[in-house]
Amino acid sequence: xxxxxxxxxxxxxxxxxxxxxxxxxxxxxxxxxxxxxxxxxxxxxxxxxxxxxxxxxxxxxxxxxxxxxxxxxxxxxxxxxxxxxxxxxxxxxxxxxxxxxxxxxxxxxxxxxxxxxxxxxxxxxxxxxxxxxxxxxxxxxxxxxxxxxxxxxxxxxxxxxxxx
Amino acid sequence: xxxxxxxxxxxxxxxxxxxxxxxxxxxxxxxxxxxxxxxxxxxxxxxxxxxxxxxxxxxxxxxxxxxxxxxxxxxxxxxxxxxxxxxxxxxxxxxxxxxxxxxxxxxxxxxxxxxxxxxxxxxxxxxxxxxxxxxxxxxxxxxxxxxxxxxxxxxxxxxxxxxxxxxxxxxxxxxxxxxxxxxxxxxxxxxxxxxxxxxxxxxxxxxxxxxxxxxxxxxxxxxxxxxxxxxxxxxxxxxxxxxxxxxxxxxxxxxxxxxxxxxxxxxxxxxxxxxxxxxxxxxxxxxxxxxxxxxxxxxxxxxxxxxxxxxxxxxxxxxxxxxxxxxxxxxxxxxxxxxxxxxxxxxxxxxxxxxxxxxxxxxxxxxxxxxxxxxxxxxxxxxxxxxxxxxxxxxxxxxxxxxxxxxxxxxxxxxxxxxxxxxxxxxxxxxxxxxxxxxxxxxxxxxxxxxxxxxxxxxxxxxxxxxxxxxxxxxxxxxxxxxxxxxxxxxxxxxxxxxxxxxxxxxxxxxxxxxxxxxxxxxxxxxxxxxxxxx
Numbered sequence: 001x002x003x004x005x006x007x008x009x010x011x012x013x014x015x016x017x018x019x020x021x022x023x024x025x026x027x028x029x030x031x032x033x034x035x036x037x038x039x040x041x042x043x044x045x046x047x048x049x050x051x052x053x054x055x056x057x058x059x060x061x062x063x064x065x066x067x068x069x070x071x072x073x074x075x076x077x078x079x080x081x082x083x084x085x086x087x088x089x090x091x092x093x094x095x096x097x098x099x100x101x102x103x104x105x106x107x108x109x110x111x112x113x114x115x116x117x118x119x120x121x122x123x124x125x126x127x128x129x130x131x132x133x134x135x136x137x138x139x140x141x142x143x144x145x146x147x148x149x150x151x152x153x154x155x156x157x158x159x160x161x162x163x164x
Numbered sequence: 165x166x167x168x169x170x171x172x173x174x175x176x177x178x179x180x181x182x183x184x185x186x187x188x189x190x191x192x193x194x195x196x197x198x199x200x201x202x203x204x205x206x207x208x209x210x211x212x213x214x215x216x217x218x219x220x221x222x223x224x225x226x227x228x229x230x231x232x233x234x235x236x237x238x239x240x241x242x243x244x245x246x247x248x249x250x251x252x253x254x255x256x257x258x259x260x261x262x263x264x265x266x267x268x269x270x271x272x273x274x275x276x277x278x279x280x281x282x283x284x285x286x287x288x289x290x291x292x293x294x295x296x297x298x299x300x301x302x303x304x305x306x307x308x309x310x311x312x313x314x315x316x317x318x319x320x321x322x323x324x325x326x327x328x329x330x331x332x333x334x335x336x337x338x339x340x341x342x343x344x345x346x347x348x349x350x351x352x353x354x355x356x357x358x359x360x361x362x363x364x365x366x367x368x369x370x371x372x373x374x375x376x377x378x379x380x381x382x383x384x385x386x387x388x389x390x391x392x393x394x395x396x397x398x399x400x401x402x403x404x405x406x407x408x409x410x411x412x413x414x415x416x417x418x419x420x421x422x423x424x425x426x427x428x429x430x431x432x433x434x435x436x437x438x439x440x441x442x443x444x445x446x447x448x449x450x451x452x453x454x455x456x457x458x459x460x461x462x463x464x465x466x467x468x469x470x471x472x473x474x475x476x477x478x479x480x481x482x483x484x485x486x487x488x489x490x491x492x493x494x495x496x497x498x499x500x501x502x503x504x505x506x507x508x509x510x511x512x513x514x515x516x517x518x519x520x521x522x523x524x525x526x527x528x529x530x531x532x533x534x535x536x537x538x539x540x541x542x543x544x545x546x547x548x549x550x551x552x553x554x555x556x557x558x559x560x561x562x563x564x565x566x567x568x569x570x571x572x573x574x575x576x577x578x579x580x581x582x583x584x585x586x587x588x589x590x591x592x593x594x595x596x597x598x599x600x601x602x603x604x605x606x607x608x609x610x611x612x613x614x615x616x617x618x619x620x621x622x623x624x625x626x627x628x629x630x631x632x633x634x635x636x637x638x639x640x641x642x643x644x645x646x647x648x649x650x651x652x653x654x655x656x657x658x659x660x661x662x663x664x665x666x667x668x669x670x671x672x673x674x675x676x677x678x679x680x681x682x683x684x685x686x687x688x689x690x691x692x693x694x695x696x697x698x699x
Contacts, residue, residue: 032466039408039447066467073468073625074449076408092370093565093601094527096615130452130619131370132409135527136195136229136534147198 008058011051016044020052024059031062034070038077047078075130083118083125085163087156088142091115092131095139099152103139104128106153107160124160165428165435166318170311177306184240185217186265189247191234191294192222193380194412195373200254201233207255208235211262218265224381226294227282230533231275236294237265241307244294245282251275280550281532286513288521289497290537293381298416301423304384310429312500316392317437320503325396326352329499331507333519338364338455338492339567339596341518341585347489350479352397354487359399361390361441362483362490364460365406365413368452369568370619372599374523375493377535379406379413382497383420387430387443389496392503394441397489402443403464408450417445452569452623456671457490459625470627471671492597494523514540518584528565528601531556545579548602559604563687567596569616569623570676572683573609592683594676609688610695614642616680624673631674634665638681648695655692659685 007029010017023040027033037060041052048071057067071077087107091100104115107126113119115128134140137149141156148159190196190205208220219240226234226244231251238247250261250273260270277283287293296303304310316325330345351359363386367375379386390402404421406414421443424430432440446464453459454469461483463469482488498520502510514520518540524547527533531553538547548554548564555561563573572593574581581587585595603612621635641658644650662678669675685692 030466032464034466035449035463036447036466039449069468070466073470074451076448076450093568093599093615094371094533096370097528097601097603097607097612129409130368130450130623131372133367133373133376134195134198135371135373135525136232137198138527138533149198 008055011055017055019044020056021059024056029060031060034060034062034067035074038067038071042077047081049079080118083122085123085144085160086125086127086142087160088127088129088132089115090132090134090138090140090142091128092135092138094135095131098138100139102153103141103151103156106157110157111160124163165314167311167314170305170314174306174308177302180302181219181240183217184219186219187238187240187242188212188218188220188262188265189223189226189236189238189294190220190253191224191226191232192298193225193377194410195225195229196232196234197412199232199252203255204233204235204253204258207258208261211258218262221297222299223295224293224298225290225377225535227285227290227536228275228532228534235261235273237261238295241295243287245277247277249275249277249282281534281536281553284542284546284551285537286521286539287537288501288513289378289385289494289523290381290535291501292385293377296382298381298383299419301384301420301427304382308504309384309500310388312503313388313391313395313429314435316395316503317435317439322352322396322398325392325503328503328507329396332502332510333507333514333517334495334498334502334510335518335585336492337494337498337522337597339570339594341595344491344495347479347491348393348396350477351399351487351489354480356487358401358486359397360483360486360488361394361397361399361402362460362464362488363390363402363404363493363496364455364457364490365404365410365493366448366455366460367407367410367493367597368455368623369570369597369599371525371527371565371601372568372597373525374535374598376410376413378493378497378523379410380416383413383417384424385500386417386493386496387420387424389491389499390443391430391434391441392499393489393491393496395439397487399489400440400442402441403446403483404443405446405448405454405460405464407448409448414445414447421445451625452619453625453671453673456673459671460490461488468625470625471673473670494598515582515584517586522583522595522598524598524600526552526600526602529555529559529604529607530602540584541582543580543582544574547583547600548579552602555602555604559606561602562605562607563603563609565593565601565603565612565680566599567594567676567679568599569619570594570672570679571596572679573603573612573687574683575687592686593679608646609684609691610642610646613681613684614639614646617642617677620673620677624677628668628670628674630665630668631670631677634661634669634674635677637661638665638678642681645692645695648697650696651698652696655696
């Protein structure tokens with residue numbers, strides 16, 4: 001094995017790959033930077049697809065199986081693109097007791113998607129979070145990054161219907 | 165640098181605010197921010213006369229999160245009980261709030277600070293929360309910060325620090341309750357040229373947000389604790405492992421590390437001594453099991469967060485095989501005051517076997533939702549009825565859930581118990597990290613048990629069979645019972661499975677997964693039986 005390893009070229013001239021590469025370079029292309037690197041891929045592209053995982057595996061000199069293993073182990077990593085809008089329903093204990101389940105049911109009844117799914121027109125992804133730490137505002141949802149507390153089923157469905 | 169030099173620095177920082185008599189403090193921790201506290205801060209800053217005697221600043225969590233955005237008017241350096249506290253403040257209230265500085269409070273916003281929620285607390289971990297600007301290094305030093313570290317470095321040997329920790333009787337605040345002094349001493353004894361300090365900020369228990377508030381409100385306090393620990397055990401490198409779900413905590417911790425480094429309190433030759441210590445942040449990625457120490461280390465190494473059997477304990481072979489000290493955020497936040505005031509002082513607070521204070525997150529069906537810090541040994545009744553204000557809407561209290569998915573429910577009959585590590589164990593639950601979810605009479609306990617089992621099932625890492633299949637099977641059984649399709653046989657099988665999973669799982673997640681079922685069976689068995697169908 002030669003001491004100088006050749007790293008794979010960036011998959012495309014998309015500037016976002018440079019951000020990913022910078023995250024790996026910061027950690028000296030060490031294998032233990034895998035999770036940091038996957039975070040930066042997801043931040044840049046929104047999800048992890050196969051070319052991205054192949055690129056990361058090649059760059060960090062890790063087997064693809066290991067990269068795939070880590071990407072599927074952690075709940076935060078998404079292997080599929082999200083819809084144009086994302087609604088995260090908190091299902092932590094405090095939210096659950098205050099009716100998070102009825103929020104999930106109402107969204108499913110109206111839009112036909114369960115947590116983890118995206119509507120067919122790519123308009124809305126519904127996700128469930130284990131606890132967003134907003135227990136004082138239970139039940140809480142995060143719609144497109146904005147936290148909204150003290151939700152009811154009607155209010156949430158109305159809010160989601162307004163999204164284009 | 166010695167303590168006098170630091171005191172001089174603190175004085176210099178305080179002198180910058182010499183003309184100020186009052187502070188208007190706006191909570192900028194996560195809960196209040198989501199309620200809109202940043203626009204309130206901006207409005208107050210715009211409204212405030214910059215040359216006057218009043219200073220507007222963002223501060224950490226004041227505790228009463230359900231009433232956010234919170235604003236406090238305090239005499240400079242004053243604690244929360246000495247201040248005028250306002251709840252649910254909006255930007256348009258800015259002028260009224262500022263007009264009340266040094267005068268009568270604005271009635272429509274006022275929240276009395278002599279109510280038990282504030283008056284009954286004893287703040288050690290959270291003494292700076294809600295008082296200082298979490299993004300300011302000088303603010304922390306001006307409030308007496310880094311005095312513990314400087315005292316340790318300039319006046320104590322590592323052995324002295326270890327002795328002080330042992331005397332204090334501090335026990336791990338992550339839930340296990342392992343004596344901190346003993347843990348530190350074990351790592352210190354290991355002969356190795358490389359050791360690590362890890363701060364566990366992977367607060368995964370749903371319903372718990374204590375560590376989040378500490379990291380967001382007083383990040384330097386955690387760094388100072390880690391630094392003292394590194395000095396005591398001979399480590400040169402540390403990691404803070406934080407959940408990616410807490411972006412604000414990550415951001416504030418990054419800033420604190422940068423500022424501490426620039427000021428010479430982190431990095432090489434700290435405070436002009438030979439001691440060097442570097443800290444890096446590692447992000448979690450949404451795996452509850454990573455709160456388990458061996459899984460957490462695997463995650464820092466870039467692997468799947470799967471636990472491994474212990475021994476060897478991290479103290480012998482931890483991160484990359486080197487001796488490693490892992491403590492929780494709240495544990496590290498207790499270190500600096502112990503070094504400053506001495507172990508004896510700390511040991512004088514709390515009960516015989518559980519020393520100091522504990523931060524609890526009150527949530528669920530309770531009036532005052534938020535964070536509190538009370539001495540160990542306070543009764544559950546005082547915490548829930550007096551400090552928490554009881555269940556809202558006149559509903560009757562039914563149970564309180566402590567310890568998250570690894571804990572259990574405590575019914576009304578046991579409310580007079582004094583809360584410490586050992587008393588909670590006798591009731592079949594545990595202290596856990598400090599989440600307390602209050603349930604009222606409308607709550608279905610079997611459904612609660614099913615909820616926690618679903619949580620454990622989806623968070624099981626899949627490495628050992630009892631946890632991987634056991635939690636799945638138990639969830640199926642509970643699901644059947646909640647849908648009134650279960651039989652007596654199902655219930656008997658559920659109880660048997662609880663025993664097996666508890667006894668044979670590899671790590672804490674599996675071993676404690678049956679706890680919510682066992683404790684609801686112990687206190688609310690009739691609810692299970694009422695749902696069973698005759699065979």
